[in-house]
Amino acid sequence: MTPTEKRFASGGYLDRSQVLKFTFDGRQYEGFKGDTLAAALLANGVSLVGRSFKYHRPRGILSAGAEEPNALVTVGTGARREPNLPATMLELASGLEAASQNNWPSLRFDVQSVNSLFGPLLSSGFYYKTFMGPSRRAWMFYEHFIRKAAGLGKATTLPDPDVYDSRDDFTDVAVVGSGAAGLSAARAAAQAGARVLLIEQDFEIGGRLLSEPAGAAWLRAMRTELEEMANVRIMRRTTAFGLYDGNTLGLIEDADPFAGPVMAAARKTFTLLRAQSIVFATGAIERPMVFSNNDRPGVMLNSAIRTYVNRYAVLPDRNVVIATADDSAYLTAFDLLARGARVTIADARPLAEPTLLAKAKQMGAEVHLATNVADVKGKYTVTGVVLAGKSGTAGVSCDLVGMSAGWSPVLHLTSHQGVKPVYRPEIDAFVPGQLPETQFVAGGAGGSLSISAAVAEGASAGRAAAAVAGKVGVVAEAPALEIEETAGATTVYKPIFGQRKAFVDFQMDVTLDDIQLAHREGYESVEHLKRYTTLGMGTDQGKTSNINALKVMAKLRGISIPEAGTTTFRPPYTPVPIGAVAGRATGHHFRPYRLTPIHDWHTANRAQMLEVGLWMRPWFFEACGTDVNTAYVNEMRLVRSTAGIMDISTLGKIDIQGPDAAAFLDRVYANGFASLKVGRARYGVMLRDDGIVFDDGTTTRLGENRFFMTTSTAKAADVLSWLEFLLDTAWQDLRVSVSSVSDEWAGMSVAGPQSAKILAAAFPDIDFSNEALPHMGLAEGAFKDSPLRIIRLSYSGECAYEIYVGASNGENAWRDLIDVGAAYGLKPYGVEALGALRIEKGHVAGPEIDGRTTLSDLGMGRMVAKRSGYVGEALSHREAFQAANRQRLVGLKSIEPGKRLRGGALLFAPGEPLQGHGRGRMTSITYSPELDCYIGLGLLAADFKGDEVVASYPMKNEVVRARVVSPVFLDPAGERMHG
Amino acid sequence: MLRIDCPCCGVRDHSEFRYGGDATVERPAHDNPDLDSWYRYVYVRPNPKGLHREYWQHVLGCRQWLVVERDTVTHSIHSVSFSRRQRA
16 A cells, blocks of 8 residues: 555544644654644554564554553654653644654664564563673673663753643542543533533543544534533643542643644643542553564554544555454454455454344455464564464465454553452453542443443433532433444453463563463562563553453463452553653742842842752851851951841741740740740740750740740741640640741841940940840830840850841841941851851750750750759650760860861761761861861760760761860850850 | 641642641640650550541641541541640
């Protein structure tokens, strides 16, 4: 047949006015709008489209749907190169550039097809047995070459230039699949009053009806009716790839290639759909037969041939052998015969439906009962088959072979949530198990292979699904659908053993022999079979191979199919690009980040910013040095000698009110708060229930029944939730309410010997004398139209003030302080210096409060010596926390001039071998300008004797001697901060 | 996605909530010094198959702590109530 003879002049779902040019392996072809790439290739006489995964065997087009294991192509070039796309699902578009895969140098002359000659060697497990045998090292050497030889298409390594979207959606009823069952279900649910979303993976509505010429009028009428209903939405080119908890469906939608260049149009869109109820109308997939060379280009599923003939108006070839164990294949034969093809039917069953036999014979087909295909002749195209029947074998020349071994319901989605499929022997297939009350199955997906049953089941499923959403309106009878139907399989198809190169899994190149080998070697369970042979592990997830493999294994073991069981189906049903799930949340938009009210000032004043959790904070300011190591030391000197200002807006801030607020705080903080006087602040430490330190911060008593709590930046959300938990669950009798005010207040800290003078100049209404505002004192006032709270607190060890002002005036207050303070030498400083200042002062922070340390570990055991009734008390007394080798907080000072310390270094006794976990670890380090050496905080075993340790940092091979000292390196008496 | 019917806000995705652990364990009184009671409260869990009562907080909504009755096998949610109303 010449290519022009393959396409009929009329019929099918094609727009012949739109001729589309495309290329395949560099050659240009033409197709029509409405074609898939597979249909257009067949119409152009291209039957060889790829090489197989392991043996590099020539492969053609097997199917006409998402189950395609052979015709996988790479589309696009450069950054847009996308591999492993089934040609059977690719909507033809003008300019489409597709290429075959897994061949070199060309599809026709593939060097590695010599693998085929070594077929007997390349059985399952061959590579592992052969190359792993000698040694692990040998495998590591060979693996590279083996992986290179086997494989599918190659993805691009360039950044993806396309835009993807992700969106959320809601509906009353989701209907997956738009065949007869889906259309009928959508119509019924919509008429009952439900909001309906109809989801179709194809670019055309109709499912198998598109291959049924007699169903065209019905399909048109249903489609029109649905499109006119306001409560029905239809998503085409959309695959429901996964079912998740709460009737949530993951959908992936391809862009419409004919939509035109819309700005910001996404290449693919990911939708997370929440449905009150779901109707699975996903249809069924036809199974291949297993015979020698059943993978040759030109061997197709009978249903696929029918689809190409009727939907795409393509006659793949004229001399056809139809092999079948199922009545439905006769419909393919009739359609082929009507198009003038020569058809020989090899029916594996001893008996077939007499009316079908009569019609086949009357139309001119040759029918052989109890006859199987034993072998296929030809390499790049089919030239004939060997038929084996009761009277022996006979060669028949042909150029197209169809095969039908029954149908597998597409039940993948229904089992994603753990509902086990159930075997139904009368249709020789698995069907969905008992689904939850909000999920329904209709049509082929449930094993009903007739179209009239699909329509009826769809209508009742649609009605029931609408009722779940509370919609019970009147549903009119659906229009009748008159169609020629067959009864389905009448005998169970059994693969015949003893055939070589009889493929079970086409994509993973798994043959009948491989399964027999797996069985011989003891890999009998389906899960072991899958892993040993890789059966079902391709990108097609074994849609055409699983049941045949199961049958083979069941027969080998002499057990029934339900006893053999089936593997677990997991999302996704078809491959989903990660880019689509990410949507626009990439790069800079990967996660949100938070800015303080003073952020713009920082960036305008040469701050180097640092991500701290979600926050952007000034790391250091270039005013004190252009690299961090210079700048932070200068910033430390600034704070110690004059004054520095720091943005602390990121601290968690919680407003606590109520008659029992003091009693509440007295319980949640390990140290006491009941005695705190109004207008005073106190440092507090919270424990978890297990006795480990949770967080620290300061809380100020604003009034008798009102407190202002600050938490660390990192724990702000956890602390608030924890307080709410205690009040909502455990201590409902306490009359306290807590509320986050983190975003309401901007915070800044002015620290250093000049700080009191600067504040007095900036806020002349407030008395900053030691008497009026002592250490841990509070002053309240107003700044412009915002409330103002100034709390004298020190983190750095200097005299310091925390200034809180309404967020909208945060930058104004900051600017005022900078302006007024300039005369005193005030400059901003960043988190690097902040962290260093607190180390000098011996204050613990995140590296020490690491979820493993107790109050005693951190040297704060005395804070709670006489207290009881606080959170975490009981378990903090447990024996393990009192162990003699418990690691406790120490100060460490480098005693090797010029050598730095490193956070994370392990601590050993001098002379001890530097092995294992050591006696402790370095938690925080800094260079101290005050001491002119590196200092650090660490946790060291309490029973460690001696005042010197060796700090080992194996990652950099550094070993430094350090002296064990008090963690308070600076001003132990606290004279600086008390002023 | 679990869908939790918050009694204040309506049906929402579980990503709006924070999980808070087992709601069947009784927290000892705050001034109970008994180590064993606290050990059992903090660490000992029955891990049931089937219906389970657990705490969830609607952190991105009303911020209420809720008691959610969830089937640990099917993930279906049988009831949702305010934790305050449960005990009060």
